[in-house]
Amino acid sequence: MFDEIMQKFEGSPSQQAVIRLLLERGFSVNDEGRVVSGGIEIPNTQIAREIDVDRRVVDSTTDAILEDEQLRRIFQNISSIPSLMDLAPVLDLSVLTVEVTDADEPGIVATVTGLLADDGISIRQTISEDPEFTDDPRLYIITDGDVPGDLLNELKNLDFVRKIELE
Numbered sequence: 001m002f003d004e005i006m007q008k009f010e011g012s013p014s015q016q017a018v019i020r021l022l023l024e025r026g027f028s029v030n031d032e033g034r035v036v037s038g039g040i041e042i043p044n045t046q047i048a049r050e051i052d053v054d055r056r057v058v059d060s061t062t063d064a065i066l067e068d069e070q071l072r073r074i075f076q077n078i079s080s081i082p083s084l085m086d087l088a089p090v091l092d093l094s095v096l097t098v099e100v101t102d103a104d105e106p107g108i109v110a111t112v113t114g115l116l117a118d119d120g121i122s123i124r125q126t127i128s129e130d131p132e133f134t135d136d137p138r139l140y141i142i143t144d145g146d147v148p149g150d151l152l153n154e155l156k157n158l159d160f161v162r163k164i165e166l167e
Contacts, residue, residue: 001132001133002023002132002133002134005019005023005074006019006020008064009061009064012057014057015057015061018047018051018053018058018062019061020051021047021050022035022075022078023078023133025080026078026080026081027042027047027078027080028077028078028079029065029066029072029075029076030076031066031076033059033062033063033065033066034062035058035062038079044058044059044062081127083125083127083140084124084125084142085140088142089167093124093143094142094143094145094146094166095141095166095167096112096116096141096142096143096147096155096164096165097139097140097164097166098112098139098140098141098155098164099136099138099163100160101159101160102160103129103137104131105160108139109126109128111158112139112141112155112158113126113141115151115155116147119148121143121144121147122145123141123142124142124144125140125141125142126139126141127139127142128140147166152164152166
C-alpha cells in the first residue's frame with residue numbers, strides 16, 4: 001500500500017515527503033484540505049517547515065489526496081496514537097526494538113510478547129509498524145523493567161529476527 005501511495009506522487013519528491021510525514025505522524029486531511037490531528041488543525045506552513053518544502057507543495061498534496069478516492073479514504077481515516085517510546089527514559093521504561101527479515105510473517109508479535117510474558121516482563125505498550133506503510137517496519141515493545149541478556153539472546157536467535165536493540 002505504501003508503495004502504491006508513493007507511486008501516485010512519483011514525479012514529485014517534495015509531495016512524497018509530505019505524504020511520508022502525514023503517514024509517520026498519523027495526520028489526517030479534512031474535507032477542506034487542511035492537515036489535522038483529531039480536531040486540531042496543523043498549519044501548512046508548519047508542515048512545510050518541518051520537511052523543508054514550500055507551503056504550496058503541502059496545498060497541492062492535500063488537494064491531490066482529496067481528488068483521489070483511495071487516498072481520501074486513507075487520509076481522512078488515519079489517526080495517531082500516543083507513544084511511550086520518547087518518554088521511556090523519563091519513566092524508567094525500556095524500549096525493545098525488533099527488526100525482522102519478513103514483516104509479513106504471521107506470529108511475530110505473539111512470539112516476542114509471549115517470550116517476554118513467560119519471563120515475567122510487564123509490557124506497557126507495543127507498536128508494530130505496518131509493512132504496507134513503512135519500508136523497514138519495526139516492532140517496538142515498551143516494558144516496565146529491563147530485559148535480561150539471556151532473553152535478548154533468545155529473541156535474537158529467533159528465525160525471523162534480523163536485529164534487536166534495547167534502550
